[in-house]
Amino acid sequence: MDIVIKLSQFLLSLSLLIILHELGHFIPAKLFKTRVEKFYLFFDVKYSLLKKKIGETEYGIGWLPLGGYVKISGMIDESMDKEQMALPPQPWEFRSKPAWQRLIIMLGGVTVNFILAFIIYIGMAFVYGDTYINNSDLKDGIWVTNPAIEKAGIQTGDKIIAVNGKKMDHYDDIAKNLYMANEVTIERNKEEKTIKFPINIINKISNSGVKHSLVEMRIPFIVSGFEKDSPNATNLKTSDIITHFDGAPLNYADEAVARFKNHEGKTVPITIKRGNEIIQTTLKFNNKSKSGVAYPQRIPYSNIEKLSLYKVNRQKFGFFESFPIGIDMGINGLIDYGTQLKKIFNPKTEAYKEVGGFAAIFNVFPDSWSWEAFWSITALLSIMLGVMNLLPIPALDGGHVMFLLYEIISGKKPSDKFLENAQMVGFVLLIALLLFANGNDIYKAIVK
Incomplete structure (x- = not known):
């Protein structure tokens, strides 16, 4: 489906x-x-799926979905009609x-x-207005979820101040700008510094093996599921939030990666929040230091609001207000795509390796x-x-x-x-x- x-x-x-x-x-x-002789959606190589002539123009649908065309009389085009x-x-x-x-x-x-x-x-x-989280509200910085970004010099906990000199006011702007970054200004330990990205960062991101994620908001350890034969499926439930691990606060899920290491075969005391309840229980690890408990890297804005993790700003625009906002979005889209093309035509960036066809376009659309x-x-x-x-x-x-x-x-x-x-x-x-x-x-x- x-x-x-x-x-x-x-x-x-x-x-x-x-x-x-x-x-x-x-x-x-x-x-x-x-005179327009043909107007076709898709190409009608040898035959068409549907066609009807109205006046001097034949309208139709071809079988090859690689584009479409209008055949204009007396024009040298892809039809190469030399007789005419x-x-x-x-x-x-x-x-x-x-x-x-x-x-x-x-x-x-x-x-x-x-x-x-x-x-x-x-x-x-x-219709939709603008929904965003202020970048300044991420008091403890971002969560780096792509190893290529980490190797480039960005660490979990860094605050992204600007990308290519452009200030990042909204959290949502960070990831798409990082993908095309030449340099990133960050704040780390209350000190501001600029990190130069490798010229072929796009190719490095693609080869990282991590899809659709560069950085995320830091969120708590929210139980999202259990692996098969997990020793913790009986005492934990989905949506539980682990707030303390082995007596110390566990503020963010990204901290669990380091904190859960070297606990082979151990049972560790934890504190969880289940709704309005605070429960003391344990987290068991197998001989490979695996707990079998899954957690998300990203949750919907509606859940972020429900859990009061960050302030979600919702801005509505009137009909006439929408025009400058929409025009600005279009101009930014043009500028961003122009930047992409410049990188593609520069062999040093290796961005040409990421040029995609119909499958790449197909995969951009969501499953729902x-x-x-x-x-x-x-x-x-x-x-x-x-x-x-x-x-x-x-x-x-x-x-x-x-x-x-x-x-x-x-x-x-x-x-x-x-x-x-x-x-x-x-x-x-x-x-x-x-x-x-x-x-x-x-x-x-x-x-x-």
């Missing part, structure tokens, strides 16, 4: 982005009286339109992607349905799709825009033969990138 929910979110998001992107080309093409291009230009064809109209048609897709992202962020600000997560991921993917399509690679929108700008500036239009060859080179590059990204997914699935 989990995979069905993930797949449903993945396909819905992908379909929405593709249809709206292609609509961005379709609408200006129609406005400028340019060999005929004299017709008034309804793309090639017959002024350069400025062709430029608007080509920029329509990415324009819609960026507008969509901002609209989603504005809507999320209005969450509209908030769905819209947040869709907005980010819309930004990614817009930026990627603007890359000056022939066969992408950015490649067409590059040649159109050359035409507008120089007054000379590249020959159809040149455009056909450029389109073919771009298509080969895209296939290579697609194989590389999805090959990375396969490699990670097999090796990692």
